[in-house]
Amino acid sequence: MARTLNILLLLFLPFLMLGIINRVKALAGGRKGFPLLQPFFDTLKLLRKGAVVSTVTSWVFAVAPALALAATFTALLIAPGVGRTQVIAFDGDIVLCLYLLGLAKFFQLISALDTGSAFEGMGASREALFSVIVEPSLFIFAGTLALVSGHMSFGELFSLSGGSAWPTVAASAGAIMLFLILLTEGCRIPIDDPNTHLELTMIHEVMILDNSGPDLAFLQYAAALKMYLFATLIAALILPADIPAIHAAFALPVVALLCAVLAGLVESLLARFRISHVPQFLFLTVALSLITLAAAIYFRGGVA
Amino acid sequence: MPPMDRLLLKNRAAIPFDDLPKISYQALGDIAVGCLCAALRPVALFGVPEERHAESVRIVALFADDAQGTLAVTSVSAQRGATVPSLTPSIPAFHLFERQLWEEFGIVPEGHPWLKPVRYPHDGHPPRRIEEGYRYFAMKGEESHEVAVGPVHAGVIEPGHFRFLCDGERVNHLEIQLGYQHRGVERLFREGPLAAKSTLAESVSGDAAVAHATAYAGLVEALGDTVIPRRASVIRAIGLELERAGIHLGDLSALCNDIGYLPGTQLFAVMRTDIINTSLVLCGSRFGRGLLTPGGVNYDIDEKKKERIIATVRRIRDNAGLLAASIFDNQSVLARFEKTGSVDTATARAVGLVGPAGRASGLTCDIRLTHPTDAYADHPFMKTILQNGEGKAAVSGDVYARAFVRHQEIQDSLRYILELLERLDAARDGIIAPVAPPRPDMIAFSLTEGWRGETLHAAVTGGDGGTRRYYIKDASFHNWFGLALAVRDNGVSDFPLCNKSFNLSYCGFDL
Numbered sequence: 114m115a116r117t118l119n120i121l122l123l124l125f126l127p128f129l130m131l132g133i134i135n136r137v138k139a140l141a142g143g144r145k146g147f148p149l150l151q152p153f154f155d156t157l158k159l160l161r162k163g164a165v166v167s168t169v170t171s172w173v174f175a176v177a178p179a180l181a182l183a184a185t186f187t188a189l190l191i192a193p194g195v196g197r198t199q200v201i202a203f204d205g206d207i208v209l210c211l212y213l214l215g216l217a218k219f220f221q222l223i224s225a226l227d228t229g230s231a232f233e234g235m236g237a238s239r240e241a242l243f244s245v246i247v248e249p250s251l252f253i254f255a256g257t258l259a260l261v262s263g264h265m266s267f268g269e270l271f272s273l274s275g276g277s278a279w280p281t282v283a284a285s286a287g288a289i290m291l292f293l294i295l296l297t298e299g300c301r302i303p304i305d306d307p308n309t310h311l312e313l314t315m316i317h318e319v320m321i322l323d324n325s326g327p328d329l330a331f332l333q334y335a336a337a338l339k340m341y342l343f344a345t346l347i348a349a350l351i352l353p354a355d356i357p358a359i360h361a362a363f364a365l366p367v368v369a370l371l372c373a374v375l376a377g378l379v380e381s382l383l384a385r386f387r388i389s390h391v392p393q394f395l396f397l398t399v400a401l402s403l404i405t406l407a408a409a410i411y412f413r414g415g416v417a
Numbered sequence: 418m419p420p421m422d423r424l425l426l427k428n429r430a431a432i433p434f435d436d437l438p439k440i441s442y443q444a445l446g447d448i449a450v451g452c453l454c455a456a457l458r459p460v461a462l463f464g465v466p467e468e469r470h471a472e473s474v475r476i477v478a479l480f481a482d483d484a485q486g487t488l489a490v491t492s493v494s495a496q497r498g499a500t501v502p503s504l505t506p507s508i509p510a511f512h513l514f515e516r517q518l519w520e521e522f523g524i525v526p527e528g529h530p531w532l533k534p535v536r537y538p539h540d541g542h543p544p545r546r547i548e549e550g551y552r553y554f555a556m557k558g559e560e561s562h563e564v565a566v567g568p569v570h571a572g573v574i575e576p577g578h579f580r581f582l583c584d585g586e587r588v589n590h591l592e593i594q595l596g597y598q599h600r601g602v603e604r605l606f607r608e609g610p611l612a613a614k615s616t617l618a619e620s621v622s623g624d625a626a627v628a629h630a631t632a633y634a635g636l637v638e639a640l641g642d643t644v645i646p647r648r649a650s651v652i653r654a655i656g657l658e659l660e661r662a663g664i665h666l667g668d669l670s671a672l673c674n675d676i677g678y679l680p681g682t683q684l685f686a687v688m689r690t691d692i693i694n695t696s697l698v699l700c701g702s703r704f705g706r707g708l709l710t711p712g713g714v715n716y717d718i719d720e721k722k723k724e725r726i727i728a729t730v731r732r733i734r735d736n737a738g739l740l741a742a743s744i745f746d747n748q749s750v751l752a753r754f755e756k757t758g759s760v761d762t763a764t765a766r767a768v769g770l771v772g773p774a775g776r777a778s779g780l781t782c783d784i785r786l787t788h789p790t791d792a793y794a795d796h797p798f799m800k801t802i803l804q805n806g807e808g809k810a811a812v813s814g815d816v817y818a819r820a821f822v823r824h825q826e827i828q829d830s831l832r833y834i835l836e837l838l839e840r841l842d843a844a845r846d847g848i849i850a851p852v853a854p855p856r857p858d859m860i861a862f863s864l865t866e867g868w869r870g871e872t873l874h875a876a877v878t879g880g881d882g883g884t885r886r887y888y889i890k891d892a893s894f895h896n897w898f899g900l901a902l903a904v905r906d907n908g909v910s911d912f913p914l915c916n917k918s919f920n921l922s923y924c925g926f927d928l
Contacts, residue, residue, distance in 0.1 A: 142683035231564040235586070235909070303749070306677040310572050311913040313564070314675070384749040385677035387757075388586065388910040 118362055119194030123186070126366060127337035128153035130344065130373040134301070137377025152337065156330045164326030170227050177224030178328035178335075181217040185335040185342075188213035192342050193268040193349040196361035204265040207255050211248070214342075217335060218244055225320035232312045236319035239388060243304070243316070246395040247294055253402040254287060257409045271349040279412040283405050284351050290401035291347045295372060297395060299340030302380040304391055314388070344369040423448060423480075423489040428788035430488075431639040431861035434465075434877055437477065437492040442501040445478055445493055452508050457482055457489065458782065459769060460864070462514035464495075464522045465877050465886040472497050474522045479862060479875070483787040488862060497522050503529040510769030513894060536596035536927050554592050556582040561589070564909060568597050575923035579912075586908050591901045598927035606887035611876065612637050612711050612852050618874070619706050622891055622925030627653075627660040627705035628867025629889075629925075632874040635790060636863035637711035640878060641853035648844040649713030650791035651837050655726075656699060656708045658830040658837075661868035663692040665773075665823040665830075666737060668920050672820055673744070675914045676753040681744050688733050688740075695729045698722055713849030723838055734831040741824040745817075754817035758903035758915030761814055768902065769895040772870015773826060774919050777811060777818035784866035796840055800829055814903075819918040826868075857882050867892060869922065891925030 132149035139146025148154075166174065190200040191210040199206070222241055225233040258270040261279065297304045300317035312319050321332045348368035356364065386394060422440045426432060440448075451457035457480040467473035476493040495501065503526035504511040515526035516535045526532065533552060556563075561584050568576035576597040582590045602621055606614055618633035619626040631653055638645060666689035673681025693703040700708035700716040708714055718726070744750055760770065765778035775782045785798040811821035855878045862875045870892030877886040900919045904912050 138679060142679050143687075144683070231562065234562075235564065239586075302677045309675075309677070311675065312571055313566070313912050314910040380677070381679045383678070384673075384747070384753055386749075387753055387908065389908050390752070 115195045115198040115358065115362070116200045119198065119200055120190075122194065122366065123189055123338065123341070125150075125153065126344075126369050127334070127341040128156065130341060130369060130376075131337055133370055133373035134377040134380065137374055138381050141378070141381035152333075156334055159325075159330035159333075160327050162326040164324075164328050167228055167323055169229050170323070173220070174224045174227045174323070177220040177227075178324060178331040180220045182331040182335040182338075184213040184217040184220075185338045188217075189338055189342055189345075191267055192345050193271060194345060195365050196356075196358055197268040197271060197349050197354065199266070199268045202266050202268055207259075207265075207267045207270065210267060211251055211255070214339065215244075215248070217339075221320055221332070228323045230323065232315075232319045233322060235313075236316055239316045239391075240320060243297060243391060243395055246392055247297055247398060250290060250398040250402040251294065253399070253406055254290060257402070257406045258283070258287075260406075261409050261413065268349075272354055279408060282408040282412075286401045286404045286408070287350050288347050290398045290405075291343050291350065292372065292375065293395075293398050293401075295340055295343035295347070296376060296379065297398075298343060299376070300336065301340075301376050303383045303386045304394070306385050316388075341369060344372040347372060423491040425482075425487045425489055426862075427486070428488060428784070428862070428864045429635045429639045429790050431642070431856070431859045432490075434858050434860045437475070437490065437860065439494055440491055442476070442493050442495070445476075445491065446502070446504050446507070448478070448480065448489070448491065449504055449508050449511070451480070452510065456484070459508065459510045459514070460488070460871070461862075461873055461875065461888065461890055462511060462518070463875070463886075463888045464518055464524070465860075466522075467494075468879060468885060474524065476518065476524070477860070477875075477877075479873075481788065481864075483782060486787055486789075488788070488864075490860075490862070495522075495524055497524065500525045500527050502527055505529050505531075509767045510895065513898070534596065536599045551594060553580055553594070554582060554590060556589060558584065560584050577923050581904075581909050581912070583909055586910065588904050588907055588909050588912065591904045591912070593897050593901050595897065595923060595926050598924040600924070600928065602928040603887045603889060606876075606889075607884045611640070611855055611878075611884050611887075615710050616706075619709075621889055621928070622869075622893070622922040623704065624664060625660070625867045625869055625872065625891070625922065625925065626702075627656045627708060628865055628869070628872045629874070629891075630705075630709040631657055632863045632865040632867075632872045634709050634711045635865065636861055636874045636876055637852065637855065639861040639863060640855035640859055640876060641711075642856070643712055643850060643852050645713045645791070645850050646844070646846040646848060647792075647795065648717075648841065648846055649848045649850070650795070651841055651844055652699075652714045652716070652718060652848065653709060654792035655718070655834050655837050656696065656705045656714075657865070657867070658834050659692060659696050659699065660705050662733070662827045662830040662834075663689055663696065664868045664920075665827045666692055666733075668917060669741070669744075669820060669823060669827075671917050671920075672754075672816070672914065673750070675917050676750065678744070678747070678750055681740070681750070684740050685737070688737055691729055691733055695726055698725055710849065712852040713847070715849075717848050718838075718841060723841065727835065727838055730831050730834050734828060734835075737824070737827050737831075741827075745821060745824070751817065753911075753914065754820055755813075755815060757816040757911050758819075758900075758907055758918060759813065759815040760899055760903045762812070764902055765814065765899065768898050770870075770899045771895055772866070772868075772892045773822045774819055774896050774899055775870065777822040778814035779812035782871065784864050784871055788864055792837060796836065798829075798833055800825075816914055816918040854882060855884075869893060869920070869925075870896065889928055891922055891928075893921040893923075893926045896921050897926060 131152040136146045188210045191206045222237045225237040300307050305316040348365045352364050460481045461479040464474040474495050478491050480489040518524045520534050564581040566579040568578045578594040580592040581588050618629045621629040666685050670685030696705045697703045760778045762779035785793045811818040857880050860877045865872045873890040875888040879885040903915050
């Protein structure tokens with residue numbers, strides 16, 4: 114039951130998050146904004162369209178969108194969903210989950226390079242640099258949770274027990290870190306600006322400039338899924354484990370949508386960072402993951 | 418005793434063409450040395466084909482003495498295809514002028530470091546297509562790469578080609594290659610009666626319609642020795658200042674948009690609409706088109722219009738001031754604006770920056786103050802230098818300074834509009850005077866401070882009363898090169914922000 118719900122949520126919640134972010138920005142700017150599910154309808158529209166493919170591209174460009182979507186979707190099946198249930202679960206599945214995201218990103222990067230465009234090359238270089246910084250913080254954090262919980266499966270990692278203050282430290286530092294990563298991987302302000310038309314300043318958007326039709330739909334859906342993934346991790350981290358299943362079914366969407374509202378508020382109030390300052394900002398996620406690790410060691414009285 | 422090698426005149430003066438002193442190109446260099454110590458500023462250098470000798474070209478040079486409020490003009494006789502010693506190595510502000518002389522008349526400036534076409538006019542020397550044989554700058558190195566943008570851009574904007582010579586994310590140099598919008602505007606001015614070219618003048622650069630129309634109308638009036646009613650001059654100034662405030666508000670909105678700062682984007686855009694709608698009330702066009710005509714203006718301001726304008730202008734003045742105060746106090750905005758795209762004072766003077774961009778770099782250039790005419794002469798335009806955080810006007814030459822200067826100018830313009838409206842009642846001498854036809858064999862210069870900066874229209878009339886030469890210099894002419902220098906050593910992703918802080922005209926440059 115919970116697994117079916119997980120998959121159903123995957124189909125709508127990512128789009129709804131985008132819709133909410135837009136609505137919050139619109140309201141903050143004194144506008145009405147488009148319908149909440151417009152990103153969903155846009156994706157359906159793109160799926161019905163044909164695609165234009167540049168003649169200089171190779172098979173990489175052709176397979177990358179489908180591959181990126183498949184890998185991201187599978188990663189979401191492993192990630193803890195409603196009531197921390199996973200559709201696919203086994204010991205060490207978190208490593209597969211994070212590397213599926215890596216695989217999706219790898220193919221998007223080489224697909225961008227495949228077009229031979231100077232813009233897309235710059236975008237790929239920026240995206241690669243930022244991922245290099247974000248990935249270690251995720252692994253340090255996952256390792257810390259595994260160390261404390263003694264579990265190796267993604268859903269069970271989040272049973273925060275241990276020293277009295279440990280769950281609070283882990284949940285707060287971890288949630289902030291995950292939210293920052295959500296903004297980064299979701300290509301939101303202050304890291305990226307999804308609404309800009311200026312190729313020279315883009316990161317994610319510039320990498321998909323040459324994609325059109327279903328390919329573009331796949332990539333946009335994959336990007337939305339990735340943002341949703343970090344929202345589910347935040348939910349798994351901050352929601353108590355022992356709530357009834359029916360509450361859990363509502364709690365996850367509520368947390369995801371709150372994340373979207375928060376992201377919308379950040380976008381309404383902050384200007385975007387200068388690109389050269391983004392790495393400094395991203396090192397904050399590494400610092401936060403190290404804080405959880407240090408706290409874990411402190412409250413356990415050692416590493417063993 | 419005034420020097421014999423130049424003639425001193427006031428803004429919007431006409432003199433007989435034959436009265437121009439004739440000197441050698443070397444002697445021109447001696448005058449131009451005055452530009453180095455900031456006593457003079459090069460305003461224009463253009464060729465006028467001689468009427469009786471097809472192969473002869475008279476090169477007219479115009480300098481501005483901003484301290485004295487005078488213009489110095491002189492001329493050089495040359496043959497098409499002649500070689501002259503280039504002034505550019507010592508005074509870089511001449512680089513485009515000399516390229517233009519080479520392009521239009523084949524006069525080769527020997528020793529010019531960047532001898533390239535300016536805009537490839539179809540009637541040029543020799544006529545060619547834009548892209549043909551253009552020698553771009555090139556850079557070699559392990560990490561160096563080029564990013565080519567345009568001429569077709571992602572937005573609905575004008576065409577222009579930008580080449581970034583980059584080292585990773587860092588821009589070493591930006592080469593800007595324009596000319597795609599060349600429509601032969603100067604030639605169109607020469608065809609038919611000069612007094613019937615208001616619409617053409619307004620379309621030299623559509624976002625500076627009032628500025629170009631003012632410069633053009635002033636020129637026609639100077640050539641015909643027409644004096645316009647005081648009321649008309651006041652209404653012209655109101656139109657010009659409304660245009661300035663409207664564009665500056667729109668650009669502040671766009672600057673906020675480029676850094677993803679939503680409140681600034683939205684609120685400045687709303688105010689911009691209010692201001693350009695005030696132009697609509699004034700003359701039926703949000704861009705001030707149709708307001709000016711040689712001899713005066715086409716639209717009067719009655720009591721009803723006056724009250725509407727006063728109400729809007731007061732409201733926007735207060736709101737824009739409040740919003741700007743909050744934006745220039747916002748850390749995340751300042752982090753993007755400050756130390757981005759800096760042009761220091763010496764560089765700005767060397768390349769001849771004009772307008773808000775020049776003022777943001779510490780130059781004092783402003784035609785309204787130094788060479789005032791009409792309403793600006795009757796009722797001096799005063800600058801209230803607003804204080805920024807450090808108690809000084811912003812002259813740091815970066816995006817912050819250019820944005821802050823624009824904020825100051827919005828306040829100054831709106832205040833000046835209110836002052837002018839008060840003077841309107843005292844000036845009841847009509848809005849239009851009959852225009853005398855241009856006198857034959859004259860040369861005249863008309864400078865106007867548009868929102869983008871100094872806008873020059875100049876004309877030489879022929880013996881038959883026709884127009885022998887019409888010359889236009891938009892503020893963008895010098896400032897494009899300033900933009901290229903501003904982005905040096907900046908991140909390539911900061912280019913759009915620098916670009917917007919200048920917001921230069923493609924068609925005003927391409928003509």
